[in-house]
Amino acid sequence: MKRYLFLFIFSIAINANAQWHKSENDPLPLHRSQKALSDIIVSDIFSPPVASRIFVYANIAAYEIQVKNSKQFLSLKGQLNGFKGIPDPDQKQISYSLAATYAYWQIGKRLVFAEQVALDSLNSILSWYKAKGYPDTVVQNSVLYGKKVSDSVLKWVDQDxxxxxxxxxxxxxxxxxGNWAPTPPGYMAAVEPYWNRIRPLAMKTADQFKPAAPPPYSKDKNSAFYINANEVYTAGKKLDEKQLDIAKFWDCNPFFLNLNGHMNYATKKISPGAHWISIAGIASRLKNFNYIQSSSAYTSTCIALFDAFISCWDEKYRSNYIRPETFINANIDENWRPILQTPPFPEYPSGHSVASTAAAYVLTEIFGDNFKYQDNTEIDYGLPVRGFTSFNQAANEAAISRLYGGIHYRPAIENGQVQGRNIGAYQLKNIKMKKDK
Structure with missing residues (x-):
């Protein structure tokens, strides 16, 4: 009788153990974390460069923990500037998934304003692990390891x-x-004028992929500058429904200032980087990627975005280029207004063009060139789903949306895409995340 009782108890223990191990590769906690952190970043109104910083460090911490349990993926130790890796886990039994998710949120919580909201999101996701039958000892060991890793990563973060x-x-x-000046309606101060001092991750320096100089400022109607400005003016007055939809879909303005009489209020939206991180998640789900595969896709995309914003912002405050709205109002039509609200920083190059193209470059390497997907990222902001046949198609659409929206001249778009491709190509050449087959 005792023998049968022992076997019964032992079988229960084995089944419980098997139950939580089955959930180890489930990417749901990571996908939920990305969406929750994105919502917090929107609420806190972080600029696109700062948002990219929050995402990349949180994702690197999660990815590095997963690598400790992988025979397929490689650590970023020694590959990213100044990154010396993370501590090894103790011999105690842990969940690498739970530890990675916990580290993700420890980083995220530290870098946002709404720390309590981040903590609530973490606790909600920890409840998922407990509901899947993760033993208390495994949860405790995993939390301790996640905290150890996040503390280590944050020391590196603090040096950037x-x-x-x-x-x-x-x-x-x-x-x-010809220089940039604040634009209506808020005439807000310059955003992140010193972002080129932030330590890049794959790039060596902020100016490594400095784009070609934009056409010199000129009021001469035959000059390249005036022709480019007039193109923005003319395009904005003749947009068809498709072009207008494209402009709105890729707006991605974290702080749209509304004016209603004497009252001002902000409409908060997702940043360009967060939009591409969402696309990485959409693609990972379509391919049924597990936790570490999804983590690799997110992290690679985040690195490209982070370096793209450093490179882009480096040029913005070097060329210090005037925005179309300012020039057109002063020299062509004082009553003209762009479809999109002009963001508060210099024009050249187009941030969406640089960042979108860099992100599309690395995503194409991961998922393939002709990758069809439905982009539902903007549903939360009242915009419909858009279908794409490739990441490059989406990046091209994001880039040209800036001309349709009236906030960029064509050279900022085209040269920005060249800049983005160079950043993406350099990352793929120099950052290796998977072992050779």
């Missing part, structure tokens, strides 16, 4: 010059004809 740039003097406008 972000804190130092918070202490720099407020940006002073260079009042010269």
């Amino acid at each position: 010059q972000y804190k130092e740039t918070r202490k720099l003097r407020r940006y002073s406008l260079v009042k010269k004809e």
Whole structure:
């Protein structure tokens, strides 16, 4: 009798153990984490460059923990600037999935304003693990390891010059004809003028992929600059329904300022980087990627976006280029307004063009060139689903949306895409995430 009782108890223990092990490769906690962190970033109104910083460090921490349990994927140790890797786990039994998710949120929580909301999101996801039968000891061991890793990663994060740039003097406008100036309706101050001082991840320096110089400023109606400005003006007045839909879909303005009489209020939207991180998640689900495969796709995309914004912002405050709205109002039509609200930083190059093209480049390497998907990212912001046959098609659409929207000249778009491709190609050449077959 005792023998049968022992076997019964032993079989229950084995089944319980098997139950939680079956959930180890489930990417759901990671997908939920990306969406929840994105929502917090929208609520906190982080600029596109700062948002890319939050996403990339959280994803690197999660990915590195998963690599400790993988024979297929490689650590980013020694591949990313200044990154010396993470501690090894103790010999205690842990869940690499739970530890990765916990580390993700420890990083995310540290880098956002709404820490309590981040903690609530983490607790909600931890409940998922407990519901899947993860033993208390495994949960505790995994949390401790996740905390150990996040503490290690945060030491590296703190060396990226972000804190130092918070202490720099407020940006002073260079009042010269042809230079950028704040635009209506908010006439807001310049966003992240010192972002080129942030440590890149794959790139060696912020100016490594400096784009060709834009056409010189000119009021001459036969000059390249004036022709480009007039193209923006003319296009904005003749948009068809398809072009208008494209402009709205890729708006991705984290802070749209509404004016209603004497009252001002903001409409919060997803950033360009967050949109592409969402696309990485959509593709991972379509391919039925497990946790580490999804983590690799997210992390690779985030690295491309992070370096893209550093490279782009480096040029923005070097060329200090005037926005179409400013020039057109002063020289062509004082009553003209762009379809999209002009963001508060210099025009050249187009951030969406650089970042989207870099992200599309690495996603194409992961999922293939002719990858069809339905992009439902903007549903939360009242926009319909758009279908694409490739990531490059989406990136091209995102880029040209800036001309349709009236916030960029064509050279900022085309040269920005060249810049983005160079960043993506460099990353794929120099950052290896999978072992050779």
